[in-house]
Every structure is written in structure tokens, then in C-alpha cells.
Amino acid sequence: MPSFDIVSEINMEEVRNATDNASRELSTRFDFRGIDASFEYKDKTVVMKAEAEFQLQQMESMFRTAMSKRNVDTSSMDVKPYDAHGKTYRQTIAFKEGIEQPTAKKIVKLIKDAKVKVQTAIQGEELRVTGKKRDDLQQAIALVKEANLGQPFQFKNFRD
Incomplete structure (x- = not known):
């Protein structure tokens, strides 16, 4: 019987490259001259540091642009609220990998409600x-692609 897997994965090497590109752009931008602002990649998260809240917003926009240039879906980004430490502001961006249980149940319900003749099984x-x-x-792939569930999905291991 034909089957495939629905997964949600992110190429972390491309995220690291996007972080490096955004850091390079940050160092060349005129409005960030003389300002202590930086991007830092560690443990599958990106930490942005700046001296003001509006600068963090500009940096997030720069990072989203760098991510889209590297063909990484920005809907996988989980932007945490900023916090202030003295005169610096810090904001963390985490990435959603894997399909969590509630999202998996939504996908199963979506496919069952469409009455497509397939069986879905949650495997981790x-x-x-x-x-x-x-x-x-x-048809099931098309349903999942057009549903807006807040994270990107890939379809792998298609077997006939």
C-alpha cells in the first residue's frame, strides 16, 4: 500500500548561515553604526541583542529576510518576547521542529473530515x-498544504 510521512524539519545549517548573513548586514547598516547590536546562534536558537526595542524589531525583519533568502520557511520561527537587561534588550528566536501532539491531531481530524480514503497514524x-x-x-498532501497550521510541513518517504 502506498504511504508517505508528514514531518516538520528545519535545516539548522541554513539557519546558521542566515544568522551569519544577518550579522554581516548588521555590521554594514548605517543606522546600526556605533550601536552594540548582535545576532548569536547557539543550541538551535538565535539570540538578538540591541540597545532599544525598535532596533530588535528591525533586526527581526533583517533575520526574516536572511532566512527567506536561504529558503527556510519563516513560519517555523517562534519569536519570544524581549526582555531588558540594564541598557540592552535581548530577544530569543526558537524554531519549531517536529509535529507536536495537538497539531498532529488537527491534521488527522482535517484529513478525516475531508473523507479522503486514507489512514493516518501519529508516530512520535x-x-x-x-x-x-x-x-x-x-489529495491528503494538498489538504495539509492548504491548511494554515502555523508551521511548515514536508512530505517524505513516499512509497508506492
Whole structure:
């Protein structure tokens, strides 16, 4: 029986490259001259530091642009609220990897409500979709792609 897996993965090397690109752009921008602002990548998170809140907003915009240039979906970003430490502001960006249980249940419900003749099974942080016909699987892929669930999904391991 044909099957495929629905996963949510991020290429962390591309995130690191986007962080480096944003840091380079930060060093060349005129409005950030003489200001203590930086991007820092560590442990699958990006930490932005600046002297003012509006600078953090500009830095987030720069980082989103760098991410999209590296073909990383920005909907996987989980931007935390900023916090102030003395005269510096700090904001952390985490990344959503894997499909959490509530999101997986939403996907299963979405596919079942559409009455597509496939079976979905939650396997940890991914979903396995099996069906008798390839067309049914493609219909399930289209349903998940057009649903806005707040994170990017990839479809892997398609077997006939």
C-alpha cells in the first residue's frame, strides 16, 4: 500500500548561515553604526541583542529576510518576547521542529473530515499516511498544504 510521512524539519545549517548573513548586514547598516547590536546562534536558537526595542524589531525583519533568502520557511520561527537587561534588550528566536501532539491531531481530524480514503497514524513527531491509491495520498498532501497550521510541513518517504 502506498504511504508517505508528514514531518516538520528545519535545516539548522541554513539557519546558521542566515544568522551569519544577518550579522554581516548588521555590521554594514548605517543606522546600526556605533550601536552594540548582535545576532548569536547557539543550541538551535538565535539570540538578538540591541540597545532599544525598535532596533530588535528591525533586526527581526533583517533575520526574516536572511532566512527567506536561504529558503527556510519563516513560519517555523517562534519569536519570544524581549526582555531588558540594564541598557540592552535581548530577544530569543526558537524554531519549531517536529509535529507536536495537538497539531498532529488537527491534521488527522482535517484529513478525516475531508473523507479522503486514507489512514493516518501519529508516530512520535511525525505522521504516517497510508492509502490504497496514489491519488488519495496526493489529495491528503494538498489538504495539509492548504491548511494554515502555523508551521511548515514536508512530505517524505513516499512509497508506492
